Amino acid sequence: MRKIAVLTGAGMSVESGLSTFRGGGGLWDEYPVEKVATPEGYAADPSLVLSFYNKRRRELLLVEPNEGHRLVAQLEKDNNVVVITQNVDDLHERAGSTNVIHLHGELMKVCSSRNPNDSRYIKRLSPEAPEITLGDLADDGSQLRPFIVWFGEAVPLMEDAIKAVSDIDVFIIIGTSLNVYPAAGLLNYIPYGVPVYLIDPNNVPVNGVCNLTHIRSGASDGMRKIINDCL
Numbered sequence: 001m002r003k004i005a006v007l008t009g010a011g012m013s014v015e016s017g018l019s020t021f022r023g024g025g026g027l028w029d030e031y032p033v034e035k036v037a038t039p040e041g042y043a044a045d046p047s048l049v050l051s052f053y054n055k056r057r058r059e060l061l062l063v064e065p066n067e068g069h070r071l072v073a074q075l076e077k078d079n080n081v082v083v084i085t086q087n088v089d090d091l092h093e094r095a096g097s098t099n100v101i102h103l104h105g106e107l108m109k110v111c112s113s114r115n116p117n118d119s120r121y122i123k124r125l126s127p128e129a130p131e132i133t134l135g136d137l138a139d140d141g142s143q144l145r146p147f148i149v150w151f152g153e154a155v156p157l158m159e160d161a162i163k164a165v166s167d168i169d170v171f172i173i174i175g176t177s178l179n180v181y182p183a184a185g186l187l188n189y190i191p192y193g194v195p196v197y198l199i200d201p202n203n204v205p206v207n208g209v210c211n212l213t214h215i216r217s218g219a220s221d222g223m224r225k226i227i228n229d230c231l
Contacts, residue, residue: 198214
């Protein structure tokens with residue numbers, strides 16, 4: 001059974017109708033990143049930050065996994081698959097993927113402002129009550145905040161991701177610009193000679209990677225091609 005790692009970024013969920021953060025028309029054009037995705041922004045205006053992520057959750061609940069998500073999940077039928085995602089949505093899980101590492105947190109979860117990574121204070125919000133407001137407290141008495149890894153914060157699951165890609169037979173990259181570190185650095189940890197399939201309609205700066213195939217398409221078309229022609 002082959003070991004396959006799949007690294008996904010915002011382009012993975014575009015076909016489901018979710019906005020990307022970067023690029024023309026991305027969320028960072030509307031909301032300055034320093035105001036809604038940094039510890040400093042949260043400290044300065046927690047109400048704005050909570051409102052921003054409440055809106056993101058409402059948007060997420062209106063969309064469904066696309067065929068790309070489902071095809072990634074389908075790989076588990078005959079392979080040992082780990083999905084490493086930079087996305088905070090839960091579309092991989094809803095499509096059926098069972099081994100997902102969320103590098104940047106999970107939108108449908110909230111946590112303690114004092115101890116964001118303490119599992120005792122992390123809880124999942126329900127679709128029926130997907131919002132939090134000022135005054136909603138974690139069990140340690142601090143304000144509940146989004147369970148999101150903001151810019152300037154450590155990526156606690158990075159070591160798990162490095163371990164996952166260090167022993168694989170195939171690496172698939174879908175819909176990421178490879179501009180965000182440390183996630184982009186995972187390419188440095190894959191075994192030499194492992195085939196790398198990059199699915200993205202845009203030019204992506206990937207240098208020094210041998211055995212790379214760039215499939216210039218969206219997530220669904222790219223995954224169909226990989227399953228039909230490459231695996």
